[in-house]
Amino acid sequence: MNGLVIVGMALVVFACAYFLYGRWLVRTWGIDPAAKTPAVAFEDGQDFSPASRFTVFSHQFSSITGAGPVTGPIIAAMFGWAPALLWILVGGVFFGAVQDFAALYASVKNKGKSMGMLIETYVGKTGRRMFLLFCWLFTLLVIAAFADIIANTFNGFLKDGTQNVPGAQAATISMLYIFVAMGFGVYISKCKPSGVRKFLIAVVLVIAMFAVGMQYPLFFDAQAWRYVVFAYCFIASILPMWLLMEPRDYLSAFLLLGMVAGGVVGVVVAAPTINMPAFVGFTVDGKSLFPILFITIACGAVSGFHSLVSSGTSSKAIASESDMLPVGYGAMLVECMLGVVALVIACAAASNGALPAGTPFQIFAGSISSFFQMFGLPAGVSACVITMCVSALGMTTIDSVARIGRMSFQELFSPSEGERVSGMQALAMNKYVSTILTLVFSYLLCLAGYMNIWPLFGAANQLLSALVLISLAVFLRTTGRKGWMLYVPMTFMFIVTMSALVLSVYGIAGKLSAGTFVFMIDGIQLILAVALMILAILVVKHCGRELLGKSEQPNLQA
Numbered sequence: 001m002n003g004l005v006i007v008g009m010a011l012v013v014f015a016c017a018y019f020l021y022g023r024w025l026v027r028t029w030g031i032d033p034a035a036k037t038p039a040v041a042f043e044d045g046q047d048f049s050p051a052s053r054f055t056v057f058s059h060q061f062s063s064i065t066g067a068g069p070v071t072g073p074i075i076a077a078m079f080g081w082a083p084a085l086l087w088i089l090v091g092g093v094f095f096g097a098v099q100d101f102a103a104l105y106a107s108v109k110n111k112g113k114s115m116g117m118l119i120e121t122y123v124g125k126t127g128r129r130m131f132l133l134f135c136w137l138f139t140l141l142v143i144a145a146f147a148d149i150i151a152n153t154f155n156g157f158l159k160d161g162t163q164n165v166p167g168a169q170a171a172t173i174s175m176l177y178i179f180v181a182m183g184f185g186v187y188i189s190k191c192k193p194s195g196v197r198k199f200l201i202a203v204v205l206v207i208a209m210f211a212v213g214m215q216y217p218l219f220f221d222a223q224a225w226r227y228v229v230f231a232y233c234f235i236a237s238i239l240p241m242w243l244l245m246e247p248r249d250y251l252s253a254f255l256l257l258g259m260v261a262g263g264v265v266g267v268v269v270a271a272p273t274i275n276m277p278a279f280v281g282f283t284v285d286g287k288s289l290f291p292i293l294f295i296t297i298a299c300g301a302v303s304g305f306h307s308l309v310s311s312g313t314s315s316k317a318i319a320s321e322s323d324m325l326p327v328g329y330g331a332m333l334v335e336c337m338l339g340v341v342a343l344v345i346a347c348a349a350a351s352n353g354a355l356p357a358g359t360p361f362q363i364f365a366g367s368i369s370s371f372f373q374m375f376g377l378p379a380g381v382s383a384c385v386i387t388m389c390v391s392a393l394g395m396t397t398i399d400s401v402a403r404i405g406r407m408s409f410q411e412l413f414s415p416s417e418g419e420r421v422s423g424m425q426a427l428a429m430n431k432y433v434s435t436i437l438t439l440v441f442s443y444l445l446c447l448a449g450y451m452n453i454w455p456l457f458g459a460a461n462q463l464l465s466a467l468v469l470i471s472l473a474v475f476l477r478t479t480g481r482k483g484w485m486l487y488v489p490m491t492f493m494f495i496v497t498m499s500a501l502v503l504s505v506y507g508i509a510g511k512l513s514a515g516t517f518v519f520m521i522d523g524i525q526l527i528l529a530v531a532l533m534i535l536a537i538l539v540v541k542h543c544g545r546e547l548l549g550k551s552e553q554p555n556l557q558a
Contacts, residue, residue, distance in 0.1 A: 001081075001273075001274040001278070002271055002272075002273060002274070003267050003270075003271065003272040003273070003274055003344040003345075003347070003348050004267055004268060004271040004272075006081075006085065006274070006340065006343075006344050007264060007267045007268070007340060007341065007344055010085075010088075010089065010336075010337060010340040011264075011337070013089050013093065014092070014093070014333040014336060014337060017092075017093040017097070017333060018325075018329060018330055018333055021093060021094075022097070022101070022325055022329040022330070023325070025098065025101060025102075025325075025329070025485075026324075026325055028481070028482055029105060029476070029481050029482075030481075031105075031321040031322060031324065032321055033320055033321055033322040035321055037050070037108055037318045037319060037320065037321060038107075038108060038111050038112030038315060038316055038318075039051070039112070039315075039316055039317050039318055039319055040319060041111075042111065042112065042316075045240055045242070046240045046241070047112075047240075047241060047313075047316050047407075048112060048316045048317075049240065049241050049242045049246070049316070049317055050317065050318070050319035051242070051246055051317045051319060052195065052319070053319075053320075053323045053326060053327070054195070054250075055246055055249075055250055055317070056314055056317045056318055056319075056323060056327050057253075057323075057326055057327050057330065057331055058246075058249045058250045058252070058253035059245065059246055059249040059250070059313065059314060059317065059400075060100075060309060060310070060314045060327050060328070060331040061249075061253060061256065061257075061331040061334060061335065062248075062249040062252045062253050062256060062392070062396035062397075063249065063309045063313070063314075063396055063397055063400040064100070064299065064303065064305070064306045064309055064331060064332070064335060064397070065256055065299070065334075065335050065338065065393060065396070065397070066146065066299055066305075066393050066394060066397035067146070067149060067299075067390075067393055067394065068297075068298050068299025068300060068303060069299045069300040069335050069336070069338045069339040069342060070338065070339075070342045070360055070364050070393070071360040072296050072297040072298055072299065072300050072301075072339065073088065073297055073300055073339045073340070073342045073343035073346070074342055074343065074346040074355070074360035074363055074364065075296050075360060076292075076293050076296045076297050076343075077276055077343060077346050077347055077350075077355060078280065078284045078285065078287075078355070079279070079280050079281070079282075079284055079289050079293055080276060080277050080278050080279040080280040080281075081274060081276050081277075081278055081343060081344075081347045082278040082279050083279065083289060083293055084293070084297060084343050085340065085343060087293060087294060087297050087301050088297060088300050088301050088336055088339045088340055088343070089336075089340075090301075091294075091297070091300075091301025091302050092300065092301050092302070092332060092333060092335075092336035092339075093333075093336075094485075094488075094489060095301060095302035095465070095489040095492075095493070096301050096302035096303060096306065096332050096336070096465075097328075097329045097332040097333055097336075098329075098485065098486065098489065099302060099304075099306065099307055099465055099468060099469055099472070099486075099489070100306045100307065100310050100328045100329065100331070100332045101310075101324065101325065101328030101329040101332075102328075102469075102472045102476075102486070103115060103306070103307035103310035103311045103328070103468060103472060104310035104311065104314055104315055104318070104324050104327060104328035105324055105328065106118055106311065106472055106475045107310065107311035107315035108315045108318055108321060108324060109479075112315045112316045113311070114308070114311045114312050114404075114407060114408070114411060115131065115135070115307055115308065115311045115312075115468055115471060116128050116131050116132035116135060116408060116411050116412075117411060118311065118471065118475060119131050119471050119474075119539075119543070120416065122471075122474050122475050122478045122546065123471065123474055123542050123543055123546050124542060124546075125416050126542060127539060127542035127543060128411075129412060130535050130538050130539050130542070131467065131471070131535075131539050132408050132411050132412040133412060133535060134464065134467065134532060134535040134536065134539065135308060135404075135408045135464070136405060136408040136409050136412060136438070137460075137528060137531065137532060137535075138304070138305070138460050138461070138464055138532075139308075139401050139402075139404055139405030139408060139438065139442075140405065140438070140441050140442045140445055141445065141453055141456060141457040141460055141528070142305060142397070142398070142401045142405075142457060142461075143233065143398055143401050143402060143405065143438070143439070143442035143445075143446075144442045144443070144445035144446040144448070144453050145446075145453045145457050146394045146397055146398040146401070147226060147229045147230060147233075147398060147442065147443075147446050148226070148446050148449060148453070149394050150225065150229050150391055150394040150395060150398065151222040151223070151225040151226040151229055152222050153167055153170065153387065153390055153391045153394070154167055154168070154170065154171035154174070154218075154220070154222070154225040154391065155167055155220075155221060155222040155225065156168040156171070156217070156218065156219030156220055156221065157219065157221055163219060165217055165380075166380075166383040166384050166386075166387040167387055168217030168218050168219045168220075169213050169214050169217040169384045169387070169388075170213070170384060170387040170388040170390075170391045171217070171218045171220070171225065171391075172212070172213035172216055172217055172218045173209050173210060173212075173213030173214075173384075173388050174388070174391050174392070174395055175218065175228075176209040176212060176213060177209060177248055177251060177252070177392075177395070178232060178235075178244070178248065180205055180209060180251070181244055181247040181248035181251055182239075182243055182244055182247070184201070184202070184205065184247040184250075184251065185242055185243045185244060185246065185247035186243070187201075188242070188247060189242055189243075202250060202251055202254065203254065205251060206251055206254050206255070210384070210385070210388070213384070213388075214380075214381070214384055226443075226446065229395075229398065230439050230442075230443055232395075232398075232399065233398060233399060233402035233439055233442075234402070234435055234436070234439060236399035236400075236402055236403060237399075237402045237403045237405075237406045237431070237435040237438075237439075238406075238431055238432065238435060241313065241316070241317065244399075245313070245399055245400065245403070246317065248395075248396065248399070249396055252392045252395070252396045255385075255388065255389050255392050256389065256392060256393070256396075257334075258389075259338075259368065259386075259389045260334065260337060260338045260341065262368060262371055262372060262375075263338070263341035263342075263345065263368055263371065264337070264341060265371070265375075266367075266368065266370075266371030266372075266374065267341065267344055267345070269371075269374065270371070270374070272344070272345075272348035273348065274344070274347045274348055274350075275347060275348060275349075275350040275351060275352070275353070276346075276347040276350045276353055276355070277353055280353075290496070290499075291496040291497070291499045291500045291503075292500070294462065294493075294496045295458045295459055295462055295496065295497065295500045296458065297339065298458055298461050298462055299335060299339075300335065300336055300338070300339025300340075300342075301336070301339070302462070302465050302489070302493065303461055303462075303465060304460075304461050304462060304463065304464025304465035304466070304467070304468055305401070305461055305464065306332065307464070307465070307468040308401075308404045308408075308464075309400055309404070310328055312400075312403070312404040312407060313400055313403060313404070314327060314328075342360075342364050345363070345364055345367040345368070346360070346363050346364065346367075348367070349363060349366075349367055365383075365386040365387070365390060368386055368389075369382040369383055369385075369386050372385065372386070402435070402438065402439065405438040405442070406431060406434045406435040406438055407434075409428065409434040409437065409438055410428070410429045410431065410434045412428075413425045413428035413429055414429055445524065448521045448524065448525075449521075453525075456504060456525050456528060456529055458500075459497055459500040459501045459504060459529075460497075460501075460528075460532050462493055462496060462497040462500070463493075463494070463497035463498070463501065463532060463536050465489075465493050465497075466490050466493035466494035466497055466536070466540075467494075467536060467539050467540065467543075469486050469489050469490035469493065470486075470490045470494075470539075470540060470543045470544065470547065471539075471543055472486060473486045473487065473490060473543075473547055474543050474546045474547050477546075477547060478546070494536075494540065497536075498533065498536070501529050501532065501533050502533075504525070504529050505526065505529050505530065505533075508522050508525060508526045508529070509526075
């Protein structure tokens with residue numbers, strides 16, 4: 001099989017999905033381009049801030065495109081390229097993109113409320129608190145995992161003590177991104193430049209940051225960078241969206257979209273041959289295709305985390321309801337395309353049916369770097385660009401998650417309508433206190449290391465998607481809209497993820513009986529896994545009662 005055929009087929013499928021299925025969802029649920037969106041109606045210069053379509057798209061795409069669309073498909077290729085490709089195509093079109101769009105749609109139609117607050121509106125107070133607790137615990141896993149990934153990417157020293165120049169250069173560029181983005185945000189806010197001028201200035205800034213960063217690399221170890229990353233998370237959580245996150249995501253989008261385009265063009269030019277079998281087997285190295293495949297490929301197919309971005313930040317920046325389709329549905333399809341490119345690249349680099357040695361990012365980065373060199377980019381520059389792209393995948397995700405974690409904690413303790421706020425509630429709702437508590441617990445988890453956190457993160461992420469889908473189905477039913485297209489995705493994802501969590505608990509219990517159990521690693525994961533399972537069952541119980549029973553608020557239009 002030629003990799004060009006696979007990439008071409010995926011492009012056609014995603015284009016048809018956007019223009020046919022995506023637009024059908026718009027017609028089915030209904031949008032009003034003339035309606036005042038929450039960003040316009042509640043503009044406060046902090047969380048609610050209307051932005052252009054491409055700016056919000058950049059934020060959504062940069063935030064949701066983490067390590068998943070590269071890591072997942074390459075790991076899942078052990079079952080063969082066909083199962084991985086089918087899940088990316090089917091999952092992306094009918095599961096992930098629908099979830100992202102529906103979460104954004106529901107939030108915009110409900111004054112920019114997050115998923116937790118939406119659940120209170122359409123399910124009840126108890127469901128809301130359980131869901132928000134689940135979301136908060138989940139954000140701790142995301143922050144911990146990505147902070148460790150970023151710190152190790154920026155680490156200026158290799159295991160043998162030699163300097164890691166590309167990592168140090170990427171670190172400098174990333175730090176510049178923070179301060180330049182803030183200056184760029186102030187300029188946009190004060191000067192209101194046209195779209196063309198804004199684009200041209202952004203391109204110049206990106207090139208300048210790369211030039212400076214490559215000349216002045218910062219050589220610090222991984223622990224020092226962990227402190228820096230958590231400090232950045234604190235700043236990103238409390239500063240206004242327009243000042244840091246939106247301009248940073250706008251600048252980062254050029255990197256990420258360039259990486260996707262570079263991969264697609266590279267595959268078109270090189271037309272690589274796939275050196276992996278289409279299907280290896282249902283069990284590989286003791287791992288079963290079900291449920292492992294559907295947990296391994298998350299962000300490239302469906303990811304519960306995306307819904308938190310859609311309803312937590314993007315919905316508060318949408319200036320027109322007509323922007324929801326490209327932002328909610330379109331951004332996910334572009335991420336799916338990245339997953340397909342990563343899968344093709346890894347399988348083309350395989351030899352005799354076996355993937356090359358190295359981490360998924362090393363495999364992906366090596367191939368993309370060779371593509372850039374094929375276009376005339378020097379090897380040193382190419383290595384820096386790819387390393388920066390990898391770090392951007394993490395940085396543009398972790399800042400959004402820190403903000404979402406802070407907001408989830410605040411909403412967890414916020415009173416319902418008519419309730420009084422106690423002193424402890426007011427303290428917990430303080431954005432500085434909630435941010436600090438979120439980051440402190442995340443840091444403790446981060447000490448366990450990325451590899452120990454990722455398996456639980458993957459299962460929790462997919463379980464979150466099941467909870468979001470059933471919650472959105474309740475919203476659609478309660479407001480008199482068709483929601484049957486969510487029934488199969490939500491049922492399938494719940495079965496898959498609960499199966500994976502049960503296997504995780506069984507594996508940890510095995511360590512306990514074998515005497516290899518370490519509380520700070522296995523114990524914390526066991527507690528979190530059991531807590532997430534219990535919370536998920538309770539949320540499904542409450543939402544299922546509303547979905548299957550008689551709604552207490554029939555035809556409540558939003």
